Amino acid sequence: MRAQASVLHLDLDAFFAAVEQRDKPSLRGKPVVVGGIGGRGVVSTASYEARAYGVRSAMSTREARARCPHAAYLSGRFDAYRATSAAVLGLLRSCSPLVEPLSLDEAFVDLAQARLADLDVATVTAFAEELRASVREVTGGLTASVGVASSKFVAKVASDLEKPDGLVVVPPGTEQDLLRPMHVSVIPGVGPATVERLRRVGVHTIADLQQISEDELVRMLGKAHGHLLHDLAFARDDRQVEAQRETKSVSVEGTYEQDLTDRKLMESLLTRQAADVARRLRKNGMSGRTVTIKVRLYDFTTLNRSATLPSPTDDEAVVARLARRLLEDLDTSGGVRLLGVGVSGLADWVQEELFGHEDDDPEADAIAEPPAPDRAGAAVPPPADPPADPTGGYRPGMDVVHDEHGRGWVWGSGKGVVTVRFETAETPVGPVRSFAVGDPALTRWQHPPPDEMPTDP
Structure with a gap:
């Protein structure tokens, strides 16, 4: 335990939803839910306006819609979240060389390494207040809740006490x-x-x-x-703030609109997921020894099975073969609603966590449609050339740009039509227009990569 309250935990409030409200003026002050938008999707983040109706993270989207049908349900924009997170991490690293990111929206900061005149309660409180104001400035208005204490555990507990936009400093000796x-x-x-x-x-x-x-x-x-x-x-926690965090695993999972019962189909899906995991491993110069499958049954029972190879691999065939072998030992006759493949025991570490890339379809791993059964009950393979997506690939919340109307975001799509609200963080609430999904004047807008942030003040 430290003698001073010198560990700071910062947590951006309702981060994904707050970024959406910042960038979409028409959603400010209204309930927003970010996550899987299909019938079996799961809520990732709910704005505080949605939480007032009982919507919570990890709740099924179906239940969230029942509780708050008038909320905006968005599929998420990780490019915007990463850019905002990078701005905050740059700010934190300008304050202290020891910053430990936990995810896109939270991090520990070692104030013992910061340039503070003292580490008494008054000084760290003033510093934390200035930091929260700076976060609001660099993020375009997002708020952060902060806890400061003598250990990681107590600092994290403290940051949750006065959410949102709160600050709690725990004086040394008062932890218990x-x-x-x-x-x-x-x-x-x-x-x-x-x-x-x-x-x-x-x-x-x-x-x-x-x-x-x-x-x-x-x-x-x-x-x-x-x-x-x-x-x-007893508040005993001597873990240090670590500037380098090791990526523990790379994984892909899918939740399915209909319970899966066909083993051949499950094996095919695991093979596809294994290929995706292996691709991400290779892209980041990593390989791993332990292959894990995750299976959630029809009754929400979740099973995990793992096997460890004698040496690390990034070979999709090896990962897929082991994943299918692990599935053999499980009874899935009642139906499966989720399948996943992961690789851990990584041989080469990278600092950044893997969140997928812009060329990945965010819904591809979240929702997949199994082939419909024929009259005899056997699964019918999908056609070689599946029908065109009636949404045109436009997901609710996605950034788009139109040759005439400028930038906006997808309000909704389906039946060959995409509806767009034309507004950005810098504009007033904008108008809504609808277009054919194939309209050449409408394209997806790519968020610029985050700027390199300074590591010294």
């Missing part, structure tokens, strides 16, 4: 006072199964957890998990 009344689920790694095990022995809060001996926790939860929970219950 902050934690004791909190539910045990605030501890990293304490999911529903662990919560239930603890509930059975009367443990609900961190104060309750402090009454359980370390030996008893180890017996209940295993050695590693038991020791970790005991330490964090």
